[in-house]
Amino acid sequence: MDQRLRVHCFTISRDGIGAGEDQTFERPFGHVDPGELMSWAGAAAGWAYRGDGGTRGLDDYLVRAMNRNIGAEIMGRNKFGPFRGPWADHEWQGWWGDEPPFHTPVFVLTHHVRPSFALGETTFHFLDTTPHEALARAKEAAAGQDVRLGGGVTTIREFLAADLVDDLHIAVAPYDLGHGLKLWESPDELADRFHTERVPSPSGVVHYFLWRR
Numbered sequence: 001m002d003q004r005l006r007v008h009c010f011t012i013s014r015d016g017i018g019a020g021e022d023q024t025f026e027r028p029f030g031h032v033d034p035g036e037l038m039s040w041a042g043a044a045a046g047w048a049y050r051g052d053g054g055t056r057g058l059d060d061y062l063v064r065a066m067n068r069n070i071g072a073e074i075m076g077r078n079k080f081g082p083f084r085g086p087w088a089d090h091e092w093q094g095w096w097g098d099e100p101p102f103h104t105p106v107f108v109l110t111h112h113v114r115p116s117f118a119l120g121e122t123t124f125h126f127l128d129t130t131p132h133e134a135l136a137r138a139k140e141a142a143a144g145q146d147v148r149l150g151g152g153v154t155t156i157r158e159f160l161a162a163d164l165v166d167d168l169h170i171a172v173a174p175y176d177l178g179h180g181l182k183l184w185e186s187p188d189e190l191a192d193r194f195h196t197e198r199v200p201s202p203s204g205v206v207h208y209f210l211w212r213r
């Protein structure tokens with residue numbers, strides 16, 4: 001069964017930064033403004049968090065593609081929430097409210113596991129394990145569909161280092177951030193393992209598509 005591990009709409013600055021290290025409840029991306037970094041996606045008609053209106057075209061197509069044939073997501077604990085270390089309690093259930101936009105099982109990698117719970121159509125499971133084992137669990141849960149690797153930066157880098165990622169769509173915003181968590185210096189770092197196509201969008205971001213050689 002050909003099940004792929006896919007990264008979608010992951011957005012970085014021109015100098016490779018996808019979030020700040022200084023993440024808090026008030027500033028989930030640290031010093032990075034997610035509204036500015038992700039503005040291309042937020043403007044698209046298909047973006048999960050917007051109401052009526054929005055742009056059509058390439059950016060919208062890519063925003064919609066992130067959910068196609070996805071049966072599970074893997075994310076890092078820092079994407080799931082702003083808390084670090086052992087959980088004080090289990091009240092925190094993620095940023096996404098009563099109906100998270102995943103609608104699949106979500107596997108949160110963490111050294112501090114806690115019981116699974118369901119919110120709407122999404123079930124969150126917490127795993128302290130290797131990328132290989134996490135992917136095996138997610139593929140099983142995805143029941144033949146693909147698995148999305150949702151980030152953040154650390155988790156994507158970890159799965160790239162383990163050579164488990166099949167496809168990446170990375171959107172590069174047209175400005176530098178200077179410091180923060182860096183996905184790459186340049187996509188050339190992955191050229192030995194991935195084909196790369198670079199597609200500028202009218203919105204100003206440049207979409208990079210990478211797929212396994």
Ligand SMILES: NC(=O)c1ccc[n+]([C@@H]2O[C@H](COP(=O)([O-])OP(=O)(O)OC[C@H]3O[C@@H](n4cnc5c(N)ncnc54)[C@H](OP(=O)(O)O)[C@@H]3O)[C@@H](O)[C@H]2O)c1
Binds near residue numbers: 156181
């Ligand atoms: N730019 C974008 O498009 C985008 C997309 C998604 C998210 N984000 C942002 O990216 C930031 C999060 O990225 P990040 O790089 O800080 O962190 P992350 O990748 O979300 O999570 C890293 C953490 O996950 C846990 N973890 C990862 N692999 C593990 C393993 N194999 N076993 C056990 N635990 C493991 C560890 O946490 P513990 O040791 O604490 O358990 C680790 O510190 C947030 O600000 C988020 O909002 C940006």
